Amino acid sequence: MATQRAPKFALGSTAIPDRLYFKIGDVARICKVETYVLRFWETQFPQLKPNKSGTGQRLYRRRDVELAVDIKRLVHGEGFTLAGARQVLEQSRSRRDPQPSLSPPNGDSAERQDAIAAAIGHARAELREIAQQLAAPNPPPARRRARLVVAPNPSGLLFPF
Numbered sequence: 001m002a003t004q005r006a007p008k009f010a011l012g013s014t015a016i017p018d019r020l021y022f023k024i025g026d027v028a029r030i031c032k033v034e035t036y037v038l039r040f041w042e043t044q045f046p047q048l049k050p051n052k053s054g055t056g057q058r059l060y061r062r063r064d065v066e067l068a069v070d071i072k073r074l075v076h077g078e079g080f081t082l083a084g085a086r087q088v089l090e091q092s093r094s095r096r097d098p099q100p101s102l103s104p105p106n107g108d109s110a111e112r113q114d115a116i117a118a119a120i121g122h123a124r125a126e127l128r129e130i131a132q133q134l135a136a137p138n139p140p141p142a143r144r145r146a147r148l149v150v151a152p153n154p155s156g157l158l159f160p161f
Contacts (some may be wrong), residue, residue: 014069021059024050030065031072041071044082047089 014030028035038058042048048067050058060068067089074085 016062016065016069019062021051021061022065024058024060027060027065027068031068033072038068041068045071045086045089047093 050060074080
């Protein structure tokens with residue numbers, strides 16, 4: 001069974017330094033696993049997505065490091081399989097971040113739906129207007145004005161006063 005628990009050993013609490021980004025070697029040291037294990041976990045857990053620098057180096061944020069520590073605790077400490085650990089993490093995420101419902105709990109759902117329909121109708125009208133403007137033939141180009149205005153010089157002098 002995927003969620004079967006077989007505790008092997010207890011993991012102590014892991015101290016994560018207060019930094020903005022961590023390199024993969026740092027995360028491997030914190031989690032006490034090899035770097036290839038972290039790369040494999042990235043393929044198995046969709047929540048674990050480190051950013052990559054311009055040179056392709058993985059840059060883990062604090063929440064990524066905390067997630068890696070949780071995965072390590074579930075897989076190595078509590079004996080979960082990868083599929084079981086994935087289920088536990090998805091369940092904890094769904095408990096933390098419930099999906100917003102489309103209808104409000106109070107009784108004004110009809111008014112809200114009317115307001116949403118009106119906003120959608122307004123957006124559609126604006127999009128139609130933009131599409132008409134884009135579909136219209138190109139207007140003639142604006143006439144270019146001369147950049148310098150030549151003032152008449154009746155005296156013929158170079159610097160008239």
